[in-house]
Amino acid sequence: xxxxxxxxxxxxxxxxxxQFINSLSGFKxxxxxxxxxxxxxxxxxxxxxxxxLGASPALIGFIMRPDSVERHxxxxxxxxxxxxxxxxNDRFWQAAHQTxxxxxxxxCEFEQCGLSTTYLKGVTAPFVKESQLKYALTLKEILPIxxxxxxxxxxxxxxxxxxxxxIKNDGYIDIESLNTVTISGLDSYxxxxxxxxxxxxxxxxxxxxxxxxxx
Amino acid sequence: xxxxxxxxxxxxxxxxxxQFINSLSGFKxxxxxxxxxxxxxxxxxxxxxxxxLGASPALIGFIMRPDSVERHxxxxxxxxxxxxxxxxNDRFWQAAHQTxxxxxxxxCEFEQCGLSTTYLKGVTAPFVKESQLKYALTLKEILPIxxxxxxxxxxxxxxxxxxxxxIKNDGYIDIESLNTVTISGLDSYxxxxxxxxxxxxxxxxxxxxxxxxxx
Numbered sequence: 001x002x003x004x005x006x007x008x009x010x011x012x013x014x015x016x017x018x019q020f021i022n023s024l025s026g027f028k029x030x031x032x033x034x035x036x037x038x039x040x041x042x043x044x045x046x047x048x049x050x051x052x053l054g055a056s057p058a059l060i061g062f063i064m065r066p067d068s069v070e071r072h073x074x075x076x077x078x079x080x081x082x083x084x085x086x087x088x089n090d091r092f093w094q095a096a097h098q099t100x101x102x103x104x105x106x107x108c109e110f111e112q113c114g115l116s117t118t119y120l121k122g123v124t125a126p127f128v129k130e131s132q133l134k135y136a137l138t139l140k141e142i143l144p145i146x147x148x149x150x151x152x153x154x155x156x157x158x159x160x161x162x163x164x165x166x167i168k169n170d171g172y173i174d175i176e177s178l179n180t181v182t183i184s185g186l187d188s189y190x191x192x193x194x195x196x197x198x199x200x201x202x203x204x205x206x207x208x209x210x211x212x213x214x215x
Numbered sequence: 216x217x218x219x220x221x222x223x224x225x226x227x228x229x230x231x232x233x234q235f236i237n238s239l240s241g242f243k244x245x246x247x248x249x250x251x252x253x254x255x256x257x258x259x260x261x262x263x264x265x266x267x268l269g270a271s272p273a274l275i276g277f278i279m280r281p282d283s284v285e286r287h288x289x290x291x292x293x294x295x296x297x298x299x300x301x302x303x304n305d306r307f308w309q310a311a312h313q314t315x316x317x318x319x320x321x322x323c324e325f326e327q328c329g330l331s332t333t334y335l336k337g338v339t340a341p342f343v344k345e346s347q348l349k350y351a352l353t354l355k356e357i358l359p360i361x362x363x364x365x366x367x368x369x370x371x372x373x374x375x376x377x378x379x380x381x382i383k384n385d386g387y388i389d390i391e392s393l394n395t396v397t398i399s400g401l402d403s404y405x406x407x408x409x410x411x412x413x414x415x416x417x418x419x420x421x422x423x424x425x426x427x428x429x430x
Contacts, residue, residue, distance in 0.1 A: 001376050001377065001378055001381065002376070002379040003335070003374065004374065004376075004377075006373045009372060014271065015385070015386070016272075016385060016386035017270050017386065018271075019383075019385050020388065021267070021269075021270035021273045022270060023264045023387060024267070024268045024273075024300070024375065024388070025244050025246075026244030026265060026303075026390065027242050027243070027390070028242070028244065028267070029240050029242055029369060030241060030242075031240075031241055043279075049267060050240045051243075051264050051278060052239070052240045052263070052362060052364075054235040054236075054265060054279075054365060055236040056365040058236045059230070059242055059363055060239060061278075063266060078427055084325075085239070087241050088241075088381075090221050090410065091413065096411050098416050099416075101418045102418060104418075104425050111420070124309040132216075133238075135239055140362055141360075143360065145268060145274075145356075145358065145367075145369065146356075147268075147269075147274055147355055148269040150268055150269060150404075152360075152367060156220075157224060158220070158221045158224075158364075159219065160224065161217070162216065162217055163217070167235070168234075169327070170231060171227065171231035171232065171234030171235035171238075171310075172401075172402075173234075173235065173238035173399075174399075175238060176300045176399065176405065181242075181410065182407060184387065187387075187413050187414075188409060188411070188413075189412075189413070190410060191407070191408050191409060191410060192397060192405035192406070192408070193407070193408060194403060194404070194405050195396065195404040195405060195406060196403070196404065197400075197403045197404075198309065198402050200402070201312055201313050201316040202316050202317075203317060203327070204236035204316075207309055215406075
């Protein structure tokens with residue numbers, strides 16, 4: 001086992017450190033966040049920082065760097081208060097990665113990356129047609145993280161679109177059956193293989209493996 | 216494809232909604248957060264919300280519910296300003312899940328769940344010996360999320376301990392080779408199978424697959 005101390009971490013070349021530190025948090029979610037501005041011009045970009053905040057109300061967060069390529073996403077969310085989050089699967093993971101390129105404001109990432117839009121009545125932001133689990137959100141709060149000038153964007157889930165067969169009896173969604181991918185580091189994509197679901201943990205009782213339906 | 220609207224989501228029974236909403240963010244990181252109080256009594260609990268915040272400075276966040284079983288973790292972090300994050304792998308994923316049981320304050324989760332501690336000079340919090348990628352953090356900020364009374368705990372990475380062979384030439388850490396697991400929903404554990412690493416995305420250029428070493 002190698003030990004790297006604070007001085008060694010600080011001394012790393014910047015690109016090396018970016019790869020290294022981005023590997024520490026473990027596997028990351030792979031999602032496309034899609035928006036439209038008030039004129040209806042669309043934007044889509046990949047994010048690996050989407051995180052569950054709570055089920056009641058249904059709140060989802062993600063981290064955004066205001067000075068990075070994602071700025072069109074932020075501007076559009078501020079304008080319309082709406083956005084969609086679309087799980088990336090193994091049929092369009094390379095197109096999803098390509099959305100991280102620095103396209104100009106008037107270039108359409110959907111078109112440039114070979115992705116398609118689909119819409120829901122009442123939601124101004126587009127969904128990614130190719131995604132099999134996607135949802136619309138209403139902006140609740142933008143929380144600044146002062147230590148590195150990033151933002152935690154918090155939204156409430158308003159509409160969910162999902163392949164019906166993936167929703168199990170107890171509400172669990174089998175995202176492995178949707179071929180949802182996961183990210184490690186900055187650029188590595190992975191599919192998953194389930195070990196098992198486990199029973200709710202109680203003190204002094206060994207957790208048991210349970211079926212996909214939670215039984 | 217099934218469409219569930221806001222009314223249908225709000226009307227879900229609470230346990231069903233917890234499973235459902237917890238599936239939306241995609242695959243989650245699986246980490247044990249370990250702490251000690253000022254008397255040296257240890258605590259360890261699993262978290263699926265650890266998220267990368269930035270590489271320079273090296274900041275990692277995680278979401279905590281103050282009223283849940285994780286409260287000993289929070290108290291200890293407030294007392295000592297230190298904690299460790301330890302990636303869960305496929306050799307102790309069931310023991311890691313078991314740490315989510317509501318143990319009493321004076322019960323030792325390490326002992327109860329069959330996990331071992333290891334220490335580093337200068338770090339009061341224990342590391343999980345069984346983990347092959349783990350790091351110590353110093354608390355930087357506790358950011359309240361008012362909408363659901365959760366907290367974003369922000370720490371700076373001070374020391375990293377990692378199996379040397381997993382660190383690649385460009386700083387990427389091959390966490391798949393460490394058998395790091397990922398979580399979906401509340402209780403499903405998965406190992407990964409790499410599709411590929413991809414080149415840095417540039418407009419109008421199709422991304423290429425690259426080797427594990429980033430070449």
